[in-house]
Amino acid sequence: MQTEASMTTVTTPLQNHLLAALPDEVHERLLPYLSSVPMPRGKLLYEAGDAENRVYFPTDCIVSLLYETEEDTSEEISIVGNEGVVGVAVFMGGESATSQAIVQSTGHAYRLSGKLLKDEFNRHGALFYLLLRYSQALVTQMAQTAVCNRHHTIEQQLCRWLLLSLDRLASAPLAMTHELVSNMLDVRREGVTEASSKLHKLGVIEYNRGLITALSRPRLEELCCECYTVVKTESDRLLAYTEHPIPI
Amino acid sequence: MQTEASMTTVTTPLQNHLLAALPDEVHERLLPYLSSVPMPRGKLLYEAGDAENRVYFPTDCIVSLLYETEEDTSEEISIVGNEGVVGVAVFMGGESATSQAIVQSTGHAYRLSGKLLKDEFNRHGALFYLLLRYSQALVTQMAQTAVCNRHHTIEQQLCRWLLLSLDRLASAPLAMTHELVSNMLDVRREGVTEASSKLHKLGVIEYNRGLITALSRPRLEELCCECYTVVKTESDRLLAYTEHPIPI
DNA sequence: CCGCCTCTGTTGGATACCGCACAGAGCCGA
């Protein structure tokens, strides 16, 4: 089973772009304390209001940040993969946030205690600058997601979501049912089926019982609204891979 | 005219909660460099992508952070008043953001050069901790706004918007037409008229040609969705007024 | 091989909001 296989894949901390961008000096201090943890789909990392005393650097999994409403629906506000870190509230000083973090795509992450992260952050070195810029990228993603949910069709949102997910996974088929995607986009399952079916007819994706495969990335980008590109461009700008991030 | 009057009101930097929360030591370094600037409605502080080389601490004005779409609509993702600061991209390290900042309610702010703010931020003292926590509060507001736009009726959104605005202004009538409110919520003007009319019939607000007055705050909160309270509670938690903010 | 469960496809009616068009009402300046 595909899921099981990916659970046993060997990963290294440096598959995470943030960790990879840090200088050796920081690696020496942090790597010994990073522990690899399996991230099965559905694993709840934080609930809204929980103290976030650990942070996670994904390598080959995807984590969704969800906000709940009183009506018991929840909406994915941003996603975090190997480009980022889950648990920004730790160094932002709030300790907790009003979102929940849940694993959306099975894989692995490296876990670090909040205390160690804060200590390193407070050295005001490479990690500090990097995490701040990452936080800004996250904010951009959140805002653009908000705009997208409001203005664009389910089909466009689906394209955006697929592209964001593909960027964060080493490779194809996404193991997601229409039902799960609908939870993420917070639309009806039927809406996702309809949009998927349309994309399939256009020859852009194919899917079968919980596996979605992109057939043509370029066409996916064409059919998508601008939201994907806005987020991608801004993230690339903010997190341009540098061995030694430029200080403010 | 109400607008003109408020333009000549005398303000002090300490009307801004962030500035007020800083210890004397920081005041001594920063206050000499803060200059009071009038903030007339419609003033554009940054455009998307602009280098934010100045930050603004509002005292009695409200600034909206707007994200535009390609279809030339724009949506208010968060609002900043005397509880915050406009220009977080400066210390987050991105220098620019993908939003625009525009004055929504006439008043004043204190302006500081980005360089001086960064210098103070990089001292890693009170301002540093305060601004990080403020940023997190801003993120919470953005996320909740996103959720609200998606799930709640125009009437509920209007209540939320009114409450957030009232919190940030010394006092009553908000000088806003339905048209302007509709731009903020990114709905039709008629939708705002309809919702306003309903709130009026319920005796909760009254309005007349560009002036909106809340008659009963408690009732406004009842009619609102949970979004206002979530944001308010979390902001209060993160920014609990302390003479010397607690370090991480 | 069969039954069951999950996943996908489809339909019909309801609804919130949109776009447009226009009418009345208050205010300001000529």
Place this chain on the structure above:
DNA sequence: TCGGCTCTGTGCGGTATCCAACAGAGGCGG
């Protein structure tokens, strides 16, 4: 005082999405 502009009120048809119900299709275990 009167014309014109801004602001608010209202009605009509269109549409994307929602809600509910159900039908077929594929896979897995007994």
